Amino acid sequence: MVRVRLENIWMSFGNLTVLKGINLNISEGEFLTLLGPSGCGKTTLLRIIAGLYKPVKGRIYFDDRDVTDLPPWERNIGFVFQDYALWPHMKVFDNVAYGLRIRGVSSDEIKEKVREVLKLVGLEGFEDRYPYQLSGGQQQRVALARAIVINPSLLLLDEPLSNLDAKIRISVRTEIKKLQKRLKITTIYVTHDQEEALVISDRIAVVNQGIIEQVDTPWELYYNPKTPFVADFIGQVNMFEGEVVEIKDGYVLLDTLAGKIMAKTGDAVPNLNEKVLVVFRPEVVEVSRSPLVSKEGIVLRGRIDTVQFLGNLERLEIKVGDIIVKAELHNPLKVGIFESEDEVYLKVDPDLVRVLRKD
Amino acid sequence: MEFRLGFIEIARIIILIYVLLFIVYPILNLLIMIITPESFMEFVGLLQKDIFQTAFWNTVYVTIWTLVFTLGIGVPFAYFLFRYKIPFKKIILAAVFMPTMIPPFVGALSLIFLFGRFGTINLLLLDAGLIKRPINFIYGLHGVILVQTLTFFPWVAINVYNNLLKLDRSLEEAAETLGARPLRRFFTVTLPSIIPGLVTGIFLVTSFSFTDYATPIVLGRYDLLAPQAFINILQAIDESRVRMGTYIVVFLLLIVISLFFAMKKYISLREYASLRLPKPLEEIDPPFRRKILLILFIYTTLFLALLPHIYIFIIALSKTWSFTPFPTEWALDNLIKIFETKTPIVNTFLYGFIAVIICFLFGSTAAYIIARTRHPLNDIIDSGLSIMFVVPGIVVGTSYLFAFARPILGLALGSIWLIMPLMLATRRITYSLRYSYATFLSISKSMEESAYVLGEKPLKVYLKIVLPNALHGIIAGVLFSLIMVFNELTSSLFIYKPGWETVTIQMFTEITVGRLNLAAAYAVFLFIVSFIISTILFPLSIKRE
Numbered sequence: 001m002v003r004v005r006l007e008n009i010w011m012s013f014g015n016l017t018v019l020k021g022i023n024l025n026i027s028e029g030e031f032l033t034l035l036g037p038s039g040c041g042k043t044t045l046l047r048i049i050a051g052l053y054k055p056v057k058g059r060i061y062f063d064d065r066d067v068t069d070l071p072p073w074e075r076n077i078g079f080v081f082q083d084y085a086l087w088p089h090m091k092v093f094d095n096v097a098y099g100l101r102i103r104g105v106s107s108d109e110i111k112e113k114v115r116e117v118l119k120l121v122g123l124e125g126f127e128d129r130y131p132y133q134l135s136g137g138q139q140q141r142v143a144l145a146r147a148i149v150i151n152p153s154l155l156l157l158d159e160p161l162s163n164l165d166a167k168i169r170i171s172v173r174t175e176i177k178k179l180q181k182r183l184k185i186t187t188i189y190v191t192h193d194q195e196e197a198l199v200i201s202d203r204i205a206v207v208n209q210g211i212i213e214q215v216d217t218p219w220e221l222y223y224n225p226k227t228p229f230v231a232d233f234i235g236q237v238n239m240f241e242g243e244v245v246e247i248k249d250g251y252v253l254l255d256t257l258a259g260k261i262m263a264k265t266g267d268a269v270p271n272l273n274e275k276v277l278v279v280f281r282p283e284v285v286e287v288s289r290s291p292l293v294s295k296e297g298i299v300l301r302g303r304i305d306t307v308q309f310l311g312n313l314e315r316l317e318i319k320v321g322d323i324i325v326k327a328e329l330h331n332p333l334k335v336g337i338f339e340s341e342d343e344v345y346l347k348v349d350p351d352l353v354r355v356l357r358k359d
Numbered sequence: 360m361e362f363r364l365g366f367i368e369i370a371r372i373i374i375l376i377y378v379l380l381f382i383v384y385p386i387l388n389l390l391i392m393i394i395t396p397e398s399f400m401e402f403v404g405l406l407q408k409d410i411f412q413t414a415f416w417n418t419v420y421v422t423i424w425t426l427v428f429t430l431g432i433g434v435p436f437a438y439f440l441f442r443y444k445i446p447f448k449k450i451i452l453a454a455v456f457m458p459t460m461i462p463p464f465v466g467a468l469s470l471i472f473l474f475g476r477f478g479t480i481n482l483l484l485l486d487a488g489l490i491k492r493p494i495n496f497i498y499g500l501h502g503v504i505l506v507q508t509l510t511f512f513p514w515v516a517i518n519v520y521n522n523l524l525k526l527d528r529s530l531e532e533a534a535e536t537l538g539a540r541p542l543r544r545f546f547t548v549t550l551p552s553i554i555p556g557l558v559t560g561i562f563l564v565t566s567f568s569f570t571d572y573a574t575p576i577v578l579g580r581y582d583l584l585a586p587q588a589f590i591n592i593l594q595a596i597d598e599s600r601v602r603m604g605t606y607i608v609v610f611l612l613l614i615v616i617s618l619f620f621a622m623k624k625y626i627s628l629r630e631y632a633s634l635r636l637p638k639p640l641e642e643i644d645p646p647f648r649r650k651i652l653l654i655l656f657i658y659t660t661l662f663l664a665l666l667p668h669i670y671i672f673i674i675a676l677s678k679t680w681s682f683t684p685f686p687t688e689w690a691l692d693n694l695i696k697i698f699e700t701k702t703p704i705v706n707t708f709l710y711g712f713i714a715v716i717i718c719f720l721f722g723s724t725a726a727y728i729i730a731r732t733r734h735p736l737n738d739i740i741d742s743g744l745s746i747m748f749v750v751p752g753i754v755v756g757t758s759y760l761f762a763f764a765r766p767i768l769g770l771a772l773g774s775i776w777l778i779m780p781l782m783l784a785t786r787r788i789t790y791s792l793r794y795s796y797a798t799f800l801s802i803s804k805s806m807e808e809s810a811y812v813l814g815e816k817p818l819k820v821y822l823k824i825v826l827p828n829a830l831h832g833i834i835a836g837v838l839f840s841l842i843m844v845f846n847e848l849t850s851s852l853f854i855y856k857p858g859w860e861t862v863t864i865q866m867f868t869e870i871t872v873g874r875l876n877l878a879a880a881y882a883v884f885l886f887i888v889s890f891i892i893s894t895i896l897f898p899l900s901i902k903r904e
Contacts, residue, residue: 052532072535079536085529089551098547099537150537 001028001186002062002153004049009058011044011210018044019055020210029184031177032215035197036207037233042190043082045207046156049188051075062153073102078147078185080157084139086131092118092142093127099150117149120179137168144176148183155180155187161196173200194234198222206230222281224266228356231279238285238326242278242355244270251350254278258320259300263353270355277356284352285327287316287335292345300325304342318344366818367732374725375736378743381785385758386612386750392602392761393609402606410587411607418569418584421503425568426561428508433515433560436660438549439653440516441523444644446654451661452520453893455513458664460889462848462863463510464573465882468870469667470497470506471577472674482684502578507568509664514567515560522556528641555626562622566615570751573848577870584611585753592757593853608757612750619749668886674879693880702858703865703881706779710861711844713777714784718840721784722791723833727821730799731807748789752849755786760853776859779851783844790839798832799825838896842889 004026011019018041026032034042047053049060051072060068067075086095093114100110118124121141131139140160147155157176161169177200180187191197197204198218205215206229214226225231231239242254242261252270254261261278270276286292292299302320309315314332318325325346329335338344393402405411436455440448458466473479474496481493497505530552534544550557572585581590584607591604645653675693677686698704722744728734729741747755759782763773772778802825810820826833848863855864862881869878 050532050536052535071540072532073538073540075536076538077536079533081529081533083529085527085533087530087533087548087551089554098534098539102538102543146533146537156536 001184003028004154004186004188005061006045006049007059007061009045009048009055009060011041011048011053011055018210019048022058022210022212024205024212024215026186026188029186031180031187031189031200031202033189033191033197033201033204034207035191035194035204035233038192040207041210042192042207043158046158046188046190049154050077050079050156076150076153078150078152078155080140080143080147080155080160082159082162084131084143084160086139086142086146088131090130091127092123092129092131092134095131095142096146096149099146103150113149114145117145120148121145121175136164137172140164140172141175144179148179148185152185155185157187157189159190159192161191162193169196176200198234206233208233223352224354225279225356227359228277228279231277231354231356236282236326236328237279238282239277239279239356240323241275241358244272244274244276244355247272252355254355257322258302258325260298261300261348261353262296262298262350263355264351266354268357270357275358277358278353279356280348280353282315282326282328283330284348285325286347286349287318287327287329287338288345289338289342290345292347294347296350298347300346302344302346304338304340304344307338307340309337314338318346320346365816366821367728370724371728371732371734371736371740374721374728374740377721378740381781382743382747385762386754388762389605389609389612389754389758392605398602398606401602402609405603405606406610410582411584414582414584414587414607417500417580417582421500421507421575421583422565422568424504425507425511426564428504429512429515429564430557430561432508432660433512434519434557436512436657437516437519437523438545439657441520442643443650443653444642445657451657454661454665455516456893457513457668457890458510459513459517460842460846460893461510461668461882461886462573462846463506463567463571464577464848464867464870465671465885466510466667467497467502467506467574467577468875468878468882469670469674470502471875473666473670474502474505477682479684482682486684498579500580503575503580503583506574506578506667507564507571509667511564511567512660513664514563515557518556518560518563519553520556522553526552558622558626562618565618566749566751569614570611570753571849572753573852573867588753588757589852592760605757605761608754612754615749615751615754671879671882671886674876675883677876693876694883696877697880697884700865703860703862704884706860707845707862710780710783711841713780714787714844715837715841717781717784718788718791718837719833722788722840723795723829723836726792726795727799727825730796731804744788744792747786750786752786752847753853755782756850756853759850763854773854774856776856778854779859779861780844782850782854783847784840786847786850787840787843790843791833791836794836794839795829795833798829798836801832802828835896838892842892842896845888845892846885 004024006022006024009019009022010017022045034045036042044053048055051067051070051074055068058068059066062075087098090098096114096117097110100113105113114127115124118126121144123138123141123145126134126138126142131142134142140163143160160176161173164172173196189200201218203215203217204221206213206221208229214221214230216224221230221234225234228239231237240256240258242256244252245255246253247265247269250265252263252265254263254276256278263278300320302318302325305317305319305324307314307316309332312330312332314329314335314337316327316329316338318327327346393399439445440451445451471478475481476493476495476498478496480496481490484490485493496502526549530548531544534548539547570585572583572589575581575583575586576589581587588604588607588611591600591607644650673686676689676691678690678692679688680686725740725744729737759778760773763771763778765771772781806828807820807824810824815823846863847861848867851861851864852867855861860868862885866878866881866885869875869881
């Protein structure tokens, strides 16, 4: 297992610069996800780590060894491609055995290892099938088996679940996570699906337009986004402009189009009169038909604009002042169903509101 | 359901009649000639004759070596061209098509001047004092192999290249990440993925080499199967020798058809359901020294392939040229002279024009019917038209010669000149069919359906909606057929009568009577015409993609 260190990675195709100075450290045995919208450069970064692309600038280290100039076949990595890239002319056994043969493993040992790894991914007895005789989920697991059977020092997965249907995706991602923990392989995983990233990762690097916006645990990313992009990209969010009118004891009072809102300041304390972004999640908004009390004395009033009932939750859009505030009520039975045009009171715990500098 | 006789139904029946009459009947007629007990015994007897045995093994020898060399050159040529950044790639791709359009015996003619006993190379070597007596470079089986290699390797290169275009780059990358170095990756992943293209190339070269009679004859070798068939049928006086020739033709047909089905079977076993859309390749810009080697290989190969065509110009433009490495006097005389006898040129264009109409009416319409409708008869039409790609020219010629010599419904087609364009078009109709078919498939069916729901009938939809959208593909296919028609010799030589000569037939005649310069002038003419058509053709076929 290796540590991976990326130093100032730049990449461009023709005139298009897709990576702009990426720095990233991945610890031994860690499961790190590169998350971002399509075209953000995450797959390019993964392919650079694999050696399939050579960066125009920057260095890549496995532990302390500089691998930037090594071809992929000298990096000892496992790579699972988005579309699996199983060789159609080889049976499952030969697909999986390929890397072992290159490593000069004896044929008895190959048989043993292939059997073991297929058992591990739940495909015992599929050795003699051709890839096209397998379902998407099975193909995916063969691809995974092929990547891990060589005992790679680093496992790279490029959107491996994107071609599976929703139900299988959930079960396979759990399997991948379990397998990774068991084998303790340093793993870098690429996805555009934020839910997948939150579930599977130790840490997530959010990539946007060729730069890393934030690297953090899923929890920190969700509750303490450092940039507007991260706040917006992960989960649902209320985000709107406000002006700082008072700073006191780690809190700031903001004047927004929805009225006064109080927020906890994070690492960067804004200045008085600075225009910032107010950020809070819909599920932290408390909504009531009757007047609410708050210890800082800030309660907003609004009118229900739309109501979506999703069974386990109720999603509201409430017109407060000139803007729409999103709220999610996770126990619809308790609060009852709201109707549009209902007059409501809202409050938000200041500890759950963040301010972000506009950039 | 009520049966309605609309455009599609009528067209289908007319095309079916065409297929039965001009494809199925001549070939069946040929096969029937050997299945009477008497003729079958004669056929078996022939197989044991010494002259047949010698010709057979010579043919096998030539074919195998031609195959080895075409693969040895064609596969790396395609692979390097596909994989690496090579300057002027598009032009190279277009240029490599040229040798496939020109009949191989033109190459032979050229190489006589270049490599003959008193050809350029020998004279240069003699003058330099490096040799005392001329070296026999080309008179013999090795010469046939040399000429065929230069003319046929593009078939391997083109088919492999087209297959490489479909190669999924991720499959190679998967091998790389697992530790496979480039050579191992090539043999374990790349090569198996291009087997369909490779096998198609192998089949074409084998079939062409096996049945080519013009090249050996021009190089003075008659002891191969195809030349034997040719001289027995066309130059023999007695009936039994004509029968012998026919048996050899049938034998060639059986070999080629068996190879074809073996190839189909082999490919179908190795064509795996594609799991995904291929990920296109990013061309590699190799390190400087390797790049120089690659460029050297590509350009030298291309130069050698085009050399016969370049040399044709030198021969045609020479006035005095004897026992010197290069002509001592140049003139346009030969080129002017070919226009003095107008028949071959007029015929070539006339037949070409009629052939184009036939290819369009039957080939493209058949493609539309096959692409858009389901009907048991479609299979017969499709197989019939497609098989013409496989049937060797010598077989087509012989079968037409016998099939249309006697009257059908009171009409002996064999004695009317119209049989020439009819046969030429039928021999090359597969190009029109395939190009049009691919184009029709690329047109969304809903375009036609939206016309139908508005009340338009099938013929009008075909004319007003389909044709305008498919025109470039159809024209490309028809032009491809046209180039092949212009350059056709192996079949037309069998059925032409005085006055029906085409440029290629005239060229062959000039070679056999020793007027090589005049033959070269005809070749230049043909080359220029083909080149002009292909420069129109190429942008069209690219537009299709």
